[in-house]
Amino acid sequence: MRDQEPAPGHPERRLTTKEAAELLGVKPETVYAYVSRGQLSSRRVPGGRSSTFDAAEVEALARRNRRESAGTPGTSGEPAVRTRLTYIDGDRYYFRGVDAVDLAVAHSYEAVAEWLWTGELRAGATFTAPEASLKAARRAARALPEHTGPADRLRAAAVAAAVADPLRFDLSEDAVVGTGRTLIPTLVAALPPKHPGHRDEGPLARRLWARLTTRTPDEASLNVLDTALGLLADHDLAASTLAVRVAASARAHAYAAVSAGLGVVEGPLHGAASGLAHRLLDEVLERGDAAPVIAEELRAGRRIPGLGHRLYPGEDPRARALFALLEEIPDAHPARAAARDVVATTARHTPLHANVDLALAVLTLSFGMQPAAGEAIFAVARTAGWIAHALEEYGERPLRMRPSGLYVGPKPPRPLPADHARAPGAHSA
Incomplete structure (x- = not known):
């Protein structure tokens, strides 16, 4: 409750808003958010507009936050991080409690x-x-080699x-959301x-389309791309998102946090996986049969891209939604048939379902x-989720994403190692 009075005969130590924020490791506005959620009580300063807080109550909340932010075991024994953004349950996932597939199908990216x-x-x-941001970004991109x-x-x-944004160090919610809208x-x-x-x-999907293909789009094709962007906007704590939260935990600005995510996306097991699946389908179409292509991949010891997802026991709901839209696109029928052939052929060996990379x-x-277009779609789409996770992390205790290393090396202390660069008896020049 708010504005509580101390119990008679029990003097209490009071903290200012600034002191409470420092103890909790959050911004002052977050302290008042705790009050509104009933996690802290506050008392108005007589004759003033500020509030004070019970020190013992703040310390107890700080201890609880440290326990929770340090991670609690999940179902797989892995650490967990509190988030209000994405929830995955069975073969469905939700953005702030709303079915993400329904949201992406019904609304723009x-x-x-x-x-x-914003939750709105x-x-x-x-x-x-x-214009300053656009000019700087285009100039930097043009300076790269043509094959980049x-x-x-x-x-x-x-x-x-x-670099073009002098206000990039403003980590307030309005400023960070504004960064997302322009970045x-x-x-x-x-x-x-x-x-x-x-x-x-016009819509972002139309602008992105013009940078991925020379074909002129119709509304159905643009809708597929726009829906793909919405479906990929966030997906809980994927590898790139975790990197973003680590950067935000260190209070890196939003551009730097997004850059951390972009650095992880290029991995073949993350954002670049769709490019591997693209090449696989292209070869299946060229040879007319998935069987020899799959056989060669397995013989070479490579995993089949576009199949299986550790979070979904069945088909990835993002893939299911995209496949349904692509069925309405005549130009997509050959590639869609090749994808079905890959899934069916692989199922003889391992019953894996299609994931969003195959779609x-x-x-x-x-x-x-x-x-590489799939990687670009993924990165642009996921930037929305990265900004959302950075916003969440800015409201948490700084530097909480700091696990302790489990040292398994030689037991110290050890003697200084010998300098093998110099042979016995050798003299320096």
Whole structure:
């Protein structure tokens, strides 16, 4: 409860808002959020507008937060981090309690991002970037070698956009959300356009399309890309998202936190997996049969990309949603059939279901995009989730994402090692 009075005969030590925030390791506004949620009581200073807090109560909350933020064992024995963003249950996942597939199918990527950031649905949301940010990002991207992939271009663009923003160190909620609204279109604008006369206007999916393929889109095709962006906006604590939260825990600004995520995306087991699946499907289409392609992959000791997901016992709901939309696109039928062939052929060996990487591969292959296009779609989409997780982490105790190492090396102390660079009896020049 708020504005509690001390019990008679029990004097208590009171803390100012600043002192309580420092003890809890949070911003002052977060202290009042604890009050509104009933986790702390407060008392108005007589004749003033500020409040004071019971020191013992604040210390107890700080201890509880430290226990919780240190991680509690999950179902797999792994540490857990509190989040209000994404919840995965069975073969479904939810953004702030709302079915994520339903949300992405019914609303634009921009609206999904706003929902993750603010908990409010802004159906007509549009993202624009200041000219200084766009110029800096494009200049940085143009300076890279022509063969540079999208992940490298996006990383360079994020760094350049940060340098162009003198307010990047403002970690308030409004400022960070504002960064998300300008950074995402800046990243898209940094990718080289396939249509020289294209103008960066309209929905983000349309702007991104012009940088991934020379084909002219129809509304159905744009809807598939827009839905893919929404479906990929967040997915709990994936590897790149964990990197973002570590950066945010150290109070790196939002651009730096996103850059940390972009650094992880390029891994073949994460954002780049769709490119491997794209090449696999392309070879299946060329040879007309998945069996010899799968056989060669297994013989070489490689895992089949686009299959299985550790969080879903059945088919990835993101893949299911994209496949349903792609069934309505005639140009996608050959790649969709190849994907079904891959799943069926592999099922003879291991019953694995399709994941979103295979669905992204069908999308990129069907619309005449390069294999790396799926990585670009993934990175741009996931930036919304990274911003949301950075926002959450800024409200937590700083540097809490600091596990202790389990040392398994030689027992110290050991003598200094010998200098093998110098032979016995050798003299220095």
